[in-house]
Amino acid sequence: MISRDMPQRIVGRLQRPFGDLHYEASGSGPALLFAHGLGGNHLSWWQQVAHFAPHYTCVAFAHRGFAPSAAVAGGPDPADYAGDLAALIDHLKFSDVRLVGQSMGGWTMLEYAIAQPARVKALVLSSTSGTLDRRGCDPTGGKQYDAWLKDAEAKLKNGAARSIHPAVGVRAAERSPALHLLYRSIDEMAGPLDKEKLRAGLRRAANRRTAELKSFKVPTLLIAGGEDVVFPPFLASAIAATLPCGESALMPDAGHSPYFEQAATFNGLVEAFLARQR
Incomplete structure (x- = not known):
């Protein structure tokens, strides 16, 4: 029988002004951090x-207010996310990092990369434009965005009527009902967190323009799902075209969570991108 040692794993809690930030570090090698949606x-x-730990030190954490991190009275403010990430990176004594942010996690990762570009070797934004204003990123002046939004709202209504989580989507739920169930179960772990209030805060914080990133030299990959009804997939290539070191990839039949729905394809895209930044 061939045996394989499992990657080293550490479960920790970093004390922050709001309370404890839960994190888990697995594997060894260059630092690769993940911020959830x-x-x-x-x-x-x-x-x-599981995929990257044999070659990277993978760190996944729960944003403030999301269990098992401590709750925040009145709910978390997205403006605090990048500070929590900075504290975690310093706590773990990483000299440089590679960042992957999904949806809401893009607010965290992009803001940290803007503040600390010399420490970020690579940035992956999955189904997100982070703190960039979405409609303002539309090269058609908002026309394509408005048309997409109208269509997306109709699809969201249809999905809700069938109890399908919008971050997975109808077709992905039909293809992989087990993954859909797991996604919903993880989502429900947040407990009484007011996500509508947080979503409104995220929208208010997304006010950057691509012109602000003309000198942003961090290699950045934007990944989008072609069936996404939460983030406009066409914005991935549009934003990448404005960045000095930007590129994009489309997963045509994925929804808002390509990393969760089609992990092998997503991991392959990220792996190849990280290899090019060495």
């Missing part, structure tokens, strides 16, 4: 950590 927590990245 509104419907997730550190567990969302189970398929990525």
Whole structure:
């Protein structure tokens, strides 16, 4: 029988002004950190950590307010996310990092990369434009965005009527009902967190323009799902074209959570991108 040692794993809690930030570090090698979306927590990245831990030190954490991190009275403010990430990176004594952010996690990762570009070797934004204003990123002046939004709202209504989580989507739920169930279960771990209030805060914080990133030299990959009804997939290539070191990839039949729905394809894209940054 061929035996394989499992990657080293550490479960920790970093004390922050709001309370404890839960994190898990697995594997060894260059630092690779993951920030989850509104419907997730550190567990969302189970398929990525298992894949990358043999070659990277993978760190997944739960944003403030998301269990098992401590709750925040009145709910978390997205403006605090990048500071929590900075504290975690310093706590773990990483000199440089590679960052992957999904949806809401893009707010965390992009803001850290803007503040600390010399420490970020690579940035992956999955189904997100982070703190960039979405409509403002539309090269058609908002026309394509408005048309997409109208269509997406109709699809969201249809999905809701069938109890399908919008971050997975109808077709993905039909293809992989077990993954859909797991996604919903992870989402429900957040408990009483007011996600609608947090979503409104995220929208208010997304006010950057691509012109602000003209000198942003961090290699950045934007991945989008062609069936996404939460993030406009066409924005991935549009934003990448404005960045000095930007590129994009489309997963045509994935929804809002390509990392969760089609992990092998997603991991392959990220793996190849990281290899090019060495």
